[in-house]
Amino acid sequence: MLENLVKFIENNKTINDKSRLATLVKEKFALTKDRSVFYNSQFAIRFSKANSASFGNTVLGLSALQKYDDRPFIVCLVIKDENILLLANSTFLKKISHSSQALRADNIRGSFNGSDIFRGINEIPNSPENFEELFEIHKQIPFEENLVRLVEATN
Numbered sequence: 001m002l003e004n005l006v007k008f009i010e011n012n013k014t015i016n017d018k019s020r021l022a023t024l025v026k027e028k029f030a031l032t033k034d035r036s037v038f039y040n041s042q043f044a045i046r047f048s049k050a051n052s053a054s055f056g057n058t059v060l061g062l063s064a065l066q067k068y069d070d071r072p073f074i075v076c077l078v079i080k081d082e083n084i085l086l087l088a089n090s091t092f093l094k095k096i097s098h099s100s101q102a103l104r105a106d107n108i109r110g111s112f113n114g115s116d117i118f119r120g121i122n123e124i125p126n127s128p129e130n131f132e133e134l135f136e137i138h139k140q141i142p143f144e145e146n147l148v149r150l151v152e153a154t155n
Helices: 002-011 018-028 062-068 128-139 143-154
Strands: 032-034 037-039 044-049 058-061 073-079 082-087 111-113
Touching: 002 018, 002 082, 002 128, 018 037, 018 044, 018 073, 037 062, 044 058, 058 062, 062 111, 062 143, 082 128
Parallel strands: 044 073
Antiparallel strands: 032 037, 037 044, 058 111, 073 082
């Protein structure tokens, strides 16, 4: 299903409207919307709009990500004539940026930005052709381990 999602988003790269693209993806893949996240049992996706590939927009709260961390969590960055897809599960986050002063292993607080997403892990680029391999790496690391790492990196 991820391969079909990637192809569909690539085929609609000229839409340049995150709301319209999100609606098309929601309908095509029968997704449920929970606030800003669209999901099904196979994956979750969040759409963001920016002027360039290096975006600092807030993506999602860490506590919200935790609900979807058991499946590929994809950020679709909509920029002019291009849609960039990144895996943004907890394994692929450098740190937590916003409202994270009280972040602890027993107090999941804060949000991450687009700039907090690793663009690669173990020399594997964070791009759609590597999503399967990257998600296999992620599945080996419990959320709690990533949380401890993120608390240390953030504080």
